[in-house]
Amino acid sequence: MRILVCISKTPDTTAKIAFTDNNTKFAEAGVQFIINPYDEWYALVRAIELKEADPSSVIHLVTVGGADAEPVIRKALALGGDEAIRVNVDVADSFAVASQIAAVATAGGYDLVLTGKETIDYNGSAIGGMLAELLGMPYIALATKVDVAGGTATVTREIEGGEEVAEVALPVVISCQKGVAEQRIPNMKGIMSARTKPLKVVEPVAVEALTTVHHFELPPAKAGVKLVSPESVGELVRLLHEEAKVF
Amino acid sequence: MSVLIFADQSEGHIKKAAFEALSYGAALAKNMNTTAIAVVLGPVSADGAAELGKYGVSKVLLAATDALAHLDGQAFAAAVAQAATQEGAQVVVFPHNPDGKAVAPRVAVRLKAGLVAGAIDLPDLSGGGFVVRKNVFSGKAFAYVSVTSPIKVISLNPNSFHVQAGDGKAEVVAFAPDAVAPRVKVTAVNKVSGEVPLSEAEIVVSGGRGLKGPENWGLVEDLAHVLGAATACSRPVADAHWRPHHEHVGQTGLTIRPNLYIAIGISGAIQHLAGVNGSKVIVVINKDPEAPFFKAADYGIVGDAFDVVPKFTAAVKELKGK
Numbered sequence: 001m002r003i004l005v006c007i008s009k010t011p012d013t014t015a016k017i018a019f020t021d022n023n024t025k026f027a028e029a030g031v032q033f034i035i036n037p038y039d040e041w042y043a044l045v046r047a048i049e050l051k052e053a054d055p056s057s058v059i060h061l062v063t064v065g066g067a068d069a070e071p072v073i074r075k076a077l078a079l080g081g082d083e084a085i086r087v088n089v090d091v092a093d094s095f096a097v098a099s100q101i102a103a104v105a106t107a108g109g110y111d112l113v114l115t116g117k118e119t120i121d122y123n124g125s126a127i128g129g130m131l132a133e134l135l136g137m138p139y140i141a142l143a144t145k146v147d148v149a150g151g152t153a154t155v156t157r158e159i160e161g162g163e164e165v166a167e168v169a170l171p172v173v174i175s176c177q178k179g180v181a182e183q184r185i186p187n188m189k190g191i192m193s194a195r196t197k198p199l200k201v202v203e204p205v206a207v208e209a210l211t212t213v214h215h216f217e218l219p220p221a222k223a224g225v226k227l228v229s230p231e232s233v234g235e236l237v238r239l240l241h242e243e244a245k246v247f
Numbered sequence: 248m249s250v251l252i253f254a255d256q257s258e259g260h261i262k263k264a265a266f267e268a269l270s271y272g273a274a275l276a277k278n279m280n281t282t283a284i285a286v287v288l289g290p291v292s293a294d295g296a297a298e299l300g301k302y303g304v305s306k307v308l309l310a311a312t313d314a315l316a317h318l319d320g321q322a323f324a325a326a327v328a329q330a331a332t333q334e335g336a337q338v339v340v341f342p343h344n345p346d347g348k349a350v351a352p353r354v355a356v357r358l359k360a361g362l363v364a365g366a367i368d369l370p371d372l373s374g375g376g377f378v379v380r381k382n383v384f385s386g387k388a389f390a391y392v393s394v395t396s397p398i399k400v401i402s403l404n405p406n407s408f409h410v411q412a413g414d415g416k417a418e419v420v421a422f423a424p425d426a427v428a429p430r431v432k433v434t435a436v437n438k439v440s441g442e443v444p445l446s447e448a449e450i451v452v453s454g455g456r457g458l459k460g461p462e463n464w465g466l467v468e469d470l471a472h473v474l475g476a477a478t479a480c481s482r483p484v485a486d487a488h489w490r491p492h493h494e495h496v497g498q499t500g501l502t503i504r505p506n507l508y509i510a511i512g513i514s515g516a517i518q519h520l521a522g523v524n525g526s527k528v529i530v531v532i533n534k535d536p537e538a539p540f541f542k543a544a545d546y547g548i549v550g551d552a553f554d555v556v557p558k559f560t561a562a563v564k565e566l567k568g569k
């Protein structure tokens with residue numbers, strides 16, 4: 001089986017969120033970048049598990065981004081995967097990224113394309129679906145379990161208040177979240193071998209973005225917490241009822 | 248010319264998130280001086296479809312076929328895109344729920360439309376623009392996204408737009424989308440019955456490691472029960488299997504925006520806050536006055552959960568009993 005895992009780079013979960021250039025750019029100075037947790041913990045680790053079960057499988061990683069995305073994709077290679085492809089273009093919007101990945105996926109002929117549920121910076125939850133449409137493949141969003149046997153994927157996905165199990169013939173695009181796999185820590189052997197794994201840089205296809213971020217804004221600071229004594233819990237209930245009017 | 252809203256159903260009933268999307272689409276249509284039309288795929292009755300007029304749509308395209316009872320992304324996207332073309336839709340609105348997340352990106356590609364995924368406000372149309380606010384950085388900031396394509400697709404974040412219900416009735420028109428060979432076979436649907444789905448809940452009661460063990464969750468459940476709330480938990484609680492995974496909220500779990508979020512014995516780590524800081528009102532119960540959660544809270548009690556929560560439950564019961 002040929003597996004493609006889509007890897008994006010995001011600021012560390014504890015990074016300070018601030019903007020520069022008149023609130024049009026994320027302030028990257030001093031920020032540590034990580035592999036988007038959904039891509040790493042769930043999509044990539046599940047791909048590695050599937051390859052452990054069927055060693056004839058091939059795992060390719062793809063990232064769309066400038067040279068500054070390389071440390072993150074190397075880190076992903078340290079966890080697993082046979083080779084990585086970087087599409088050498090800055091991220092414009094979801095459609096542009098999906099179009100770049102679609103070009104890589106078409107060239108590579110994959111049976112299974114895994115993405116994370118969403119990036120923790122843009123929170124689009126969109127690229128997997130766009131990619132699937134561009135490739136003419138089915139797409140299962142928000143998977144919590146992914147099994148593959150005999151050319152069919154059996155996928156459990158989140159629905160409101162529960163789960164749905166579906167069967168779909170390969171090839172398929174699946175977005176992964178908690179449940180699909182368990183986080184792994186790269187070991188020394190993985191880190192060493194990642195240095196020599198191929199990292200191909202390909203040039204982008206021509207595509208126009210359909211959206212742009214006009215500007216960013218930070219939420220207004222909270223007014224401050226109103227503390228109620230544990231002796232007068234009834235007062236809290238009154239405030240929630242009469243002042244906040246939430247029930 | 249129109250605004251088309253995808254109103255998704257489950258077991259023949261239109262979902263709550265769709266009511267929000269319908270109200271949003273109707274308000275947008277008004278701002279654009281055009282009409283709002285809904286498209287419903289799956290076995291919904293004509294009466295049920297006509298009811299959607301309450302939310303401000305004048306017409307409902309109804310494809311009441313069992314073939315579309317369960318989500319098949321390709322079939323659904325083809326049908327919605329066909330409806331959009333037929334009705335000359337300038338904007339297509341989806342709920343940003345599991346089905347919306349599966350279908351909206353596909354429809355955007357089909358219509359060569361820019362997508363704003365997870366919108367939280369109506370578009371700003373001033374100066375001929377189309378700029379929509381959405382959450383980014385997991386609720387830590389907002390982005391104002393400008394859509395530059397002629398057709399636009401928006402998926403609306405749950406609990407971001409008030410349902411506005413009047414008493415109109417919509418004209419129901421049978422809609423027969425071109426057949427698309429099904430690719431996805433749904434073999435099981437497992438719903439946690441009798442509980443409020445977390446993503447749709449207006450009130451959420453959430454517990455963390457401060458509750459010491461799964462045997463103490465009765466505290467959380469009792470309070471949730473009297474409030475008609477859903478229950479949630481922090482990540483370590485789900486990792487330790489004290490609670491099911493689908494209750495885990497935060498950066499790596501579910502992002503929720505209820506009207507009221509009550510956090511019990513949760514420290515308020517930045518990754519936890521990322522999933523809940525869009526909540527309108529946050530109440531924190533924690534025995535440590537230095538717990539970071541108090542900085543993000545509107546109301547708080549510094550105290551022992553085992554003492555405070557039963558009192559809280561009793562006080563709500565008393566209030567509701569009146």
Ligand SMILES: Cc1cc2nc3c(=O)[nH]c(=O)nc-3n(C[C@H](O)[C@H](O)[C@H](O)COP(=O)(O)OP(=O)(O)OC[C@H]3O[C@@H](n4cnc5c(N)ncnc54)[C@H](O)[C@@H]3O)c2cc1C
Pocket residue numbers: 013037454455456457458480481482483484495496497498499500511512513514515516517518519522532533534535538550551552553
């Ligand atoms: C990349 C990454 C992603 C993460 N994603 C998430 C995520 O999505 N969601 C998430 O929740 N976490 C996430 N975490 C973990 C997060 O950093 C915290 O470790 C976690 O949220 C802590 O859970 P907690 O508040 O339940 O436990 P603790 O931090 O142990 O806090 C327990 C709290 O309970 C209080 N307490 C103890 N006893 C009582 C009592 N009797 N009465 C009242 N209060 C009491 C304590 O004062 C304390 O504040 C992530 C971490 C990383 C590194």
Ligand SMILES: Nc1ncnc2c1ncn2[C@@H]1O[C@H](COP(=O)(O)O)[C@@H](O)[C@H]1O
Pocket residue numbers: 006007008009036038039043062063064065091094097101114115116117118119122123124125126127128
């Ligand atoms: N620049 C990128 N390069 C490769 N894959 C990406 C990129 N951005 C997003 N993805 C993938 O698409 C998923 C969804 O992203 P999003 O739609 O932005 O929330 C992520 O979890 C990644 O798997």
